[in-house]
Every structure is written in structure tokens, then in C-alpha cells.
Amino acid sequence: MLDWEHIFATRSSRMRASEIRELLKLLEQPDIISFAGGIPDPALFPDEAFKQAYADIFSGPQINAALQYSVSEGYKPLREWLVGEMAKIGIPCSVDNVFITSGSQQALDYLGKLFLSPKDTALVTWPTYLGALQAFNAYEPTYDQLSLNGNRTPDGYREAAAKAGGAVKFAYLSSDFSNPTGETVDRAGREKLLELADELDVAIIEDAAYQNLRYDGEPVPPIMALDIARNGGIENTRTIYSGSFSKTLAPGLRVGFVVAAMPVIRKLVLMKQAADLHSSTINQIAIAHVAERIFPEQVAKIKKAYSARRDAMLAALDKYMPAGATWTKPEGGMFVWVRLPEGMDGAELLARSIQTEKVAFVPGKAFYADGSNNNTLRLSFSCASEAMIEEGIQRLGRLIGTAVAEAA
Incomplete structure (x- = not known):
């Protein structure tokens, strides 16, 4: 087999697979509660508006321009x-x-x-x-x-x-x-x-x-x-x-x-x-x-849904996280950032969580340019229902509490 490495440009050595893109594969597993992918909820997509938009394009004078350079x-x-x-x-x-x-x-x-x-x-x-x-x-x-x-x-x-x-x-x-x-x-x-x-x-x-x-x-x-x-x-x-x-x-x-x-x-x-x-x-x-047709209404719709999920996650974190864990309280967006007690490793916790609690998240060190701060993790609330958030955070809090007790 040809050895490609000596042909590749030096910059290729800095290319790394996205931990997040890999974790998105977990969304296909029905038994996993995933807080990993920071992606929008497809149930909130304005699909009818897009159906109409594409129908208008294909049935109107724009079609040639739409299919052209x-x-x-x-x-x-x-x-x-x-x-x-x-x-x-x-x-x-x-x-x-x-x-x-x-x-x-x-x-x-x-x-x-x-x-x-x-x-x-x-x-x-x-x-x-x-x-x-x-x-x-x-x-x-x-x-x-x-x-x-x-x-x-x-x-x-x-x-x-x-x-x-x-x-x-x-x-x-x-x-x-x-x-x-x-x-x-x-x-x-x-x-x-x-x-x-x-x-x-x-x-x-x-x-x-x-x-x-x-x-x-x-x-x-x-x-x-x-x-x-x-x-x-x-x-x-x-x-x-x-x-x-x-x-x-x-x-x-x-x-x-x-x-x-x-x-x-x-x-x-x-x-x-x-x-x-x-x-x-x-x-x-x-x-x-x-x-042009629905942007303000669409934004209002997704804000209402995501806001409720954000509130559910913050409430569940308050309820189930053990002492020593801290987290952000965002005014918007899709994410909550958790800092675990010192000595814990987010990647190790993820492997254990997938195996025992069936909860996915993103280990935090991937977001640091120097790969530090491995006692952090990112939770996304955008694609989970409020019931899933309650159950998933309860499981995750239980796992973290067990890990803290084992390390004591």
C-alpha cells in the first residue's frame, strides 16, 4: 500500500477528527440520552415554509437562475x-x-x-x-x-x-x-x-x-x-x-x-x-x-422552545449535581458548561457514562487549544425534551457523585 504520509503537506498533520461530529453518531442509538451535539431541533425547522419556497422557485421565473452558476x-x-x-x-x-x-x-x-x-x-x-x-x-x-x-x-x-x-x-x-x-x-x-x-x-x-x-x-x-x-x-x-x-x-x-x-x-x-x-x-x-416571509416568527418559536429547555437543564443541574461541580447560567444559545471537581477527567467520565448511564456529552478539553482543563464538559439542551433533560441530568449527577465518592 502506498505510504501517503510523506506526500501530504505538513499542515495535514494538524487535522483532527471532530469529537463532536463523532459523538453525533450516538444520536442514532435510541437508548442514549444525548447532550452532545450542539445542533438545532429538526422538529422546529420551518419545513412548510421551505416546501413553499422551493415550489415557488421551481414553478416560477427564477428556476433557470436558481439552477445556474x-x-x-x-x-x-x-x-x-x-x-x-x-x-x-x-x-x-x-x-x-x-x-x-x-x-x-x-x-x-x-x-x-x-x-x-x-x-x-x-x-x-x-x-x-x-x-x-x-x-x-x-x-x-x-x-x-x-x-x-x-x-x-x-x-x-x-x-x-x-x-x-x-x-x-x-x-x-x-x-x-x-x-x-x-x-x-x-x-x-x-x-x-x-x-x-x-x-x-x-x-x-x-x-x-x-x-x-x-x-x-x-x-x-x-x-x-x-x-x-x-x-x-x-x-x-x-x-x-x-x-x-x-x-x-x-x-x-x-x-x-x-x-x-x-x-x-x-x-x-x-x-x-x-x-x-x-x-x-x-x-x-x-x-x-x-x-423575508417568516424570520421573526421562526426566531420567536425556537426561542420559546430552547428557553424552556435551558431552564429545565439549569433546574436539573441544581437538583442533581453533587457538591464540587459548577456550571454556567447562559442567557441564550444552546449550551451549559460544567466544571467537574479537580482530578476528574471528562473523557473518562464520558466512556463510563455511555456504558453505564447511557448519557452523552462532549468532554471539555477538546475546546482548549492546548488540550488542558480535562475536568470540564459541554452539555447541549437544544435537542432534548424537558423530560429527557430531567432524566439525563439525574443519571449524570448520579455518575459524577459516584466518581467523587470513589476518589475520596
């Missing part, structure tokens, strides 16, 4: 709709500032390609979205911990990046109800990040995949909105806003978007032309049809 920037009516939505959250922009991607994951891949040369440094939160690490890994960066509490100086970041053999290129974070912790960066933290990025003269990648999923608390302006307010317009900003329809309408259509200053958009368009020419035309048109 299209422009790399994306379907213009969808981008125009997004311009209106951006204005509502304090991000005035033009259609030329909006770029459609094949899901927000493609946006992260493109942005990693755009900014990172081997050994350059990406600042990421500790923990951070696993998919971002996978996207950036291919471009052979160094990671440094993004701190918003003032314990790191710009010079400290520069020196660490230079020691690693490159320069700091961007700060990446999920600002609202982040994956994996469910936490939100407050306004003061966002302002500090803008000041840090100004000092370092680097980009900010704002992953806003969950921004629409706020259940309570006061909204915080997007980092890009604060950047625009400081600098007088989107063309003067260093923030790149990445969004998606996956958590609100349907993930299977793979439609995401980037909002940024024109120099960034122009480079992304060139990448799109080289990679896949354009995102699926017919899917973009269908998303535009559905978004």
Missing part, C-alpha cells in the same frame, strides 16, 4: 435582506459589505487562510469553539489565550508571538452565548477587546452564530456595532462579523455570511472563486424567500 458574492436579494437586519443591530452597511458563504464554518476557514501564515498567532478564548480551531489548524498557527480582564498587555502578546516565529494576526471569539460555555462577553469586555486590537493592529473575528438566541437579559451591542460607533463607518473598522442561518432556519442548506469592510470582502470573493465559485444558488434563494 451565480456570482461569488452571493444572491443579491439575500444580501439586501441582511443589510436591513444588520442595521437593526447597529451595523449600517451596504450590500457590497455582505458576502455569502457555505455556512459560517466556511467563513472561518477562509478567514484563517486570509490572515494566518505558518507560526502566526491567533488569539482565542480559553475554551473556544472547536470548529474554529479545526478551521485555523490547517494554516499552522500558534494559539495564545485571549484575555479580556487586563492581565495581558499588548507587548506581552507581541513578544509571545515573535518568540513563536510570527505575529499576532487576529482575535477570534464567539461574543454571545458562546460555544461551548454559553457565556456572553459584556460591553466592557468588548470595548477592551477593541482597544487591544487597536494596540496590536489586528483583526477581530466576531462569531455571531447564536446572536438571535437570547432568552432573557439585556442585549449587548455587537463588537462590530461598537467598532462602527467608534470609527465612523464600516470601512474604518477592523471587526469581521460572521453569521449563519443554521441555528435559526436550517443548517442543512449551508448558508452563512460575513459582514466586513470592502478590502476584506474583496479577498474573500477571490477565495470563493478559487474554492467553489459560489454557494448553492437555489439554497440562497430559498433562504431569502423564507427569511
Whole structure:
């Protein structure tokens, strides 16, 4: 058999299977209560609206355009709709500032390609979205911990990046109800990040995949909105806003978007032309049809369902978790982050949980760029009923309590 390893590019050695994608296979097992996949509930998809949208496309004058090659920037009516939505959250922009991607994951891949040369440094939160690490890994960066509490100086970041053999290129974070912790960066933290990025003269990648999923608390302006307010317009900003329809309408259509200053958009368009020419035309048109018709109603529907599940999970954690375990209390999104007592290992707990309690979750160390903090785990409540959440957390709490007692 041919030995491929010596032919592969060096970057291929940094490619790792997603623990989350592997765990999604557990959803096919009927006896498993899964809190693993951070995916939307398919029962909440607006399937009737999409049936109508595709029927309209196939029976109307758009059909030829829908099945044809299209422009790399994306379907213009969808981008125009997004311009209106951006204005509502304090991000005035033009259609030329909006770029459609094949899901927000493609946006992260493109942005990693755009900014990172081997050994350059990406600042990421500790923990951070696993998919971002996978996207950036291919471009052979160094990671440094993004701190918003003032314990790191710009010079400290520069020196660490230079020691690693490159320069700091961007700060990446999920600002609202982040994956994996469910936490939100407050306004003061966002302002500090803008000041840090100004000092370092680097980009900010704002992953806003969950921004629409706020259940309570006061909204915080997007980092890009604060950047625009400081600098007088989107063309003067260093923030790149990445969004998606996956958590609100349907993930299977793979439609995401980037909002940024024109120099960034122009480079992304060139990448799109080289990679896949354009995102699926017919899917973009269908998303535009559905978004224009029912987006506010759809968001209200999923927020009502997910909010109840979030409340059920927090209540069950309060009821069943043993002393020594702590967890976040998110105001939105799909996740609760649990920190186990010191000395416990999330991966070992998962193996035991699957075997004895039939409960799945994601071990937390996968979300750390350095593979640390193995006494953490991520729970998703989006695809479990309130009854399943009650039963699953009771089982998990029992298992953790047993493990704590055994270690005592």
C-alpha cells in the first residue's frame, strides 16, 4: 500500500477528527440520552415554509437562475435582506459589505487562510469553539489565550508571538452565548477587546452564530456595532462579523455570511472563486424567500422552545449535581458548561457514562487549544425534551457523585 504520509503537506498533520461530529453518531442509538451535539431541533425547522419556497422557485421565473452558476458574492436579494437586519443591530452597511458563504464554518476557514501564515498567532478564548480551531489548524498557527480582564498587555502578546516565529494576526471569539460555555462577553469586555486590537493592529473575528438566541437579559451591542460607533463607518473598522442561518432556519442548506469592510470582502470573493465559485444558488434563494416571509416568527418559536429547555437543564443541574461541580447560567444559545471537581477527567467520565448511564456529552478539553482543563464538559439542551433533560441530568449527577465518592 502506498505510504501517503510523506506526500501530504505538513499542515495535514494538524487535522483532527471532530469529537463532536463523532459523538453525533450516538444520536442514532435510541437508548442514549444525548447532550452532545450542539445542533438545532429538526422538529422546529420551518419545513412548510421551505416546501413553499422551493415550489415557488421551481414553478416560477427564477428556476433557470436558481439552477445556474451565480456570482461569488452571493444572491443579491439575500444580501439586501441582511443589510436591513444588520442595521437593526447597529451595523449600517451596504450590500457590497455582505458576502455569502457555505455556512459560517466556511467563513472561518477562509478567514484563517486570509490572515494566518505558518507560526502566526491567533488569539482565542480559553475554551473556544472547536470548529474554529479545526478551521485555523490547517494554516499552522500558534494559539495564545485571549484575555479580556487586563492581565495581558499588548507587548506581552507581541513578544509571545515573535518568540513563536510570527505575529499576532487576529482575535477570534464567539461574543454571545458562546460555544461551548454559553457565556456572553459584556460591553466592557468588548470595548477592551477593541482597544487591544487597536494596540496590536489586528483583526477581530466576531462569531455571531447564536446572536438571535437570547432568552432573557439585556442585549449587548455587537463588537462590530461598537467598532462602527467608534470609527465612523464600516470601512474604518477592523471587526469581521460572521453569521449563519443554521441555528435559526436550517443548517442543512449551508448558508452563512460575513459582514466586513470592502478590502476584506474583496479577498474573500477571490477565495470563493478559487474554492467553489459560489454557494448553492437555489439554497440562497430559498433562504431569502423564507427569511423575508417568516424570520421573526421562526426566531420567536425556537426561542420559546430552547428557553424552556435551558431552564429545565439549569433546574436539573441544581437538583442533581453533587457538591464540587459548577456550571454556567447562559442567557441564550444552546449550551451549559460544567466544571467537574479537580482530578476528574471528562473523557473518562464520558466512556463510563455511555456504558453505564447511557448519557452523552462532549468532554471539555477538546475546546482548549492546548488540550488542558480535562475536568470540564459541554452539555447541549437544544435537542432534548424537558423530560429527557430531567432524566439525563439525574443519571449524570448520579455518575459524577459516584466518581467523587470513589476518589475520596
